[in-house]
Amino acid sequence: xxxxxxxxxxxxxxxxxxxxxxxxxxxxxxxxxxxxxxxxxxxxxxxxxxxxxxxxxxxxxxxxxxxxxxxxxxxxxxxxxxxxxxxxxxxxxxxxxxxxxxxxx
Numbered sequence: 001x002x003x004x005x006x007x008x009x010x011x012x013x014x015x016x017x018x019x020x021x022x023x024x025x026x027x028x029x030x031x032x033x034x035x036x037x038x039x040x041x042x043x044x045x046x047x048x049x050x051x052x053x054x055x056x057x058x059x060x061x062x063x064x065x066x067x068x069x070x071x072x073x074x075x076x077x078x079x080x081x082x083x084x085x086x087x088x089x090x091x092x093x094x095x096x097x098x099x100x101x102x103x104x105x
Contacts, residue, residue, distance in 0.1 A: 014048040021046050024084040028077050030065035059097045065104045074098045
């Protein structure tokens with residue numbers, strides 16, 4: 001089985017990935033960003049980095065609606081973000097970390 005690697009030249013090019021992540025989060029029912037904060041590149045609830053192995057790491061802070069299964073919602077969100085990044089950029093080497101900051105009542 002062969003692996004494909006993509007090179008991301010600069011961390012400033014990661015702003016497009018942040019926009020993809022924002023759209024993916026907004027498409028999942030029961031998941032929101034904290035407060036009415038608009039995610040801005042480089043800060044806030046969506047952060048993207050590249051590690052030494054040229055892997056894109058995406059960290060997302062979210063709130064989940066009361067009554068939903070946190071494990072299944074975060075798993076679905078991780079899959080949605082990874083799939084969206086692949087569909088729009090072709091990058092497969094993506095690690096998605098979801099941190100649930102709270103519950104919406």
